Amino acid sequence: MKYTLCFLPEVEEDVIAGYAWYEVKASGLDEDFLRMFYACVGEISRNPLLYPKVYREFRRCLLRRFPYAIYFKIEDKEIIIFGLFHCARDPRIIREKLRGRDGSENL
Numbered sequence: 001m002k003y004t005l006c007f008l009p010e011v012e013e014d015v016i017a018g019y020a021w022y023e024v025k026a027s028g029l030d031e032d033f034l035r036m037f038y039a040c041v042g043e044i045s046r047n048p049l050l051y052p053k054v055y056r057e058f059r060r061c062l063l064r065r066f067p068y069a070i071y072f073k074i075e076d077k078e079i080i081i082f083g084l085f086h087c088a089r090d091p092r093i094i095r096e097k098l099r100g101r102d103g104s105e106n107l
Contacts, residue, residue, distance in 0.1 A: 003074070005045045007081045008101055014084035018068060036063050037084065040070055048072070048079050055095055058082065071098055 015037055023030035040061050044051065051059040054071075061070045067087040071094070073080050082101050085094050 001077065003045060003048060003077055003079045005041070005079050005081070008083070010101055011081050011083060018066075018084060018086075022066075033063075033066055033068075036066055037068075037070070040064075041081065044070065044072060044081075045079060048074050055098065058098055062087070073102075 015034070018037075019030050019034055022033045040063050044061050048059065051061045051072075054060045057073050058071050059073065061072070063069065068084055069087055070081060071083045071085065073082065082098055083094075085097070
């Protein structure tokens, strides 16, 4: 099945924050982070059902080499990327952010 890929505007902020953090850590690490993010997005678009549901209908793809995860949902023929979060974050905070971005505060 072919899916359309969509990103919430907040995802750009998430990616920029991760990129900026790695930019000061080591030369080239920021670009590696960005490449890994886009590689994972590509994998998600090819086979989104491969990734497990971790919270309600949200699925998670872990980035290789970096402690980040991409959270997304599949709705009809659309994959919606909701966020890129550091894995050390409190899962309750991630759930709150996902609910807020989903517009379903009452979940």
